[in-house]
Amino acid sequence: MLRGAQGTAVARKECPGFRSRLSRLARGMIRGHGTGVAAPPGCRIPILPDPELPIMRLALSTVLLVLSAGLAHAGSGVNAFPPAPAPLTSPVPAAAQPKATTTPPHARPVTTPGLSEPKLKLAKIQGSAGRTGPRVALTFDACSGKTDQRIFSTLVENRIPATIFATARWIRHNPDAVAVLKANPDLFEVENHGAMHVPAVDKPAMVYGIPAAGSPEAVTAEVTGGANAIEAAGFAAPHWFRGATARYNSGAMAEISGLGFRVAGYSLNGDDGASVSAATAEKRLSGAKDGSVIIAHINQPDRPAGEGVARGILALKARGAFFVKLSDAAEEPVTAAVR
Numbered sequence: 001m002l003r004g005a006q007g008t009a010v011a012r013k014e015c016p017g018f019r020s021r022l023s024r025l026a027r028g029m030i031r032g033h034g035t036g037v038a039a040p041p042g043c044r045i046p047i048l049p050d051p052e053l054p055i056m057r058l059a060l061s062t063v064l065l066v067l068s069a070g071l072a073h074a075g076s077g078v079n080a081f082p083p084a085p086a087p088l089t090s091p092v093p094a095a096a097q098p099k100a101t102t103t104p105p106h107a108r109p110v111t112t113p114g115l116s117e118p119k120l121k122l123a124k125i126q127g128s129a130g131r132t133g134p135r136v137a138l139t140f141d142a143c144s145g146k147t148d149q150r151i152f153s154t155l156v157e158n159r160i161p162a163t164i165f166a167t168a169r170w171i172r173h174n175p176d177a178v179a180v181l182k183a184n185p186d187l188f189e190v191e192n193h194g195a196m197h198v199p200a201v202d203k204p205a206m207v208y209g210i211p212a213a214g215s216p217e218a219v220t221a222e223v224t225g226g227a228n229a230i231e232a233a234g235f236a237a238p239h240w241f242r243g244a245t246a247r248y249n250s251g252a253m254a255e256i257s258g259l260g261f262r263v264a265g266y267s268l269n270g271d272d273g274a275s276v277s278a279a280t281a282e283k284r285l286s287g288a289k290d291g292s293v294i295i296a297h298i299n300q301p302d303r304p305a306g307e308g309v310a311r312g313i314l315a316l317k318a319r320g321a322f323f324v325k326l327s328d329a330a331e332e333p334v335t336a337a338v339r
Ligand SMILES: [Zn+2]
Pocket: 095, 096, 141, 142, 143, 193, 197, 243, 244, 245
């Protein structure tokens, strides 16, 4: 019912011609020619029976898809942070997730606009110095959660040095592993992976699905909170910082160096956040080149990747690799680049 000019009720009826026009319009929208149409006076808008209804829904979906694709394309060239509320996003590396999922998040890192992932390699040393294999630095992130004894015991039993990037959270929840680290200062150095494992990005952003620190103050709290926990646990003061996800924006990079830390990149990703298969992790590590700084995760004992990481370490040892800690390498010229 609707009201006429004098306020009297006017009955609307279904008009076959209008219904037919609407039906044709639905099909026309699918071909990209749809326009609006008004109901003639006295005609009600008909309820289209199948198959028209699905067609109209499809037409609407098509319009929405085209609209959203256009928006995504419009944002693809942005090289700085978009204004709020649009967050930066990228897939979640498995080891960085608060809870394990059954689906590996990604096989390859995806570039996140506005963020950089610093690269770090050991400097070439002239002459082989009696070495037959590559000179490499093993670095392991201990984001949160537990300790992967497959990797940890391989390092200890084979007397292979490594650098552990630990968060305050991991230190708090792994007292036994901390005791082993402290008992083997010749093998291990503990460096700063932050307080709460939030990405060191000083603007609102999502990195691998994790909310970033979001402000300079929060980046500072993440860095200093991690360092304080390491010292409070009885380790030497850290000199290197690697943020959660190992991605940063330029502001955070400046804040980190302003606090006296070097940003610890890497040159070989051994396990993609503990998400790869054991065979893949083994192949990656065992293929390390001279000067490689290898990143892998030592906090995911329930995933297959760690088994492959342990095998890859032994394969490197069998190749005659010479393992160094980052602090040892830092005494040599170290190259770092942003890619
Ligand atoms: Zn981490």
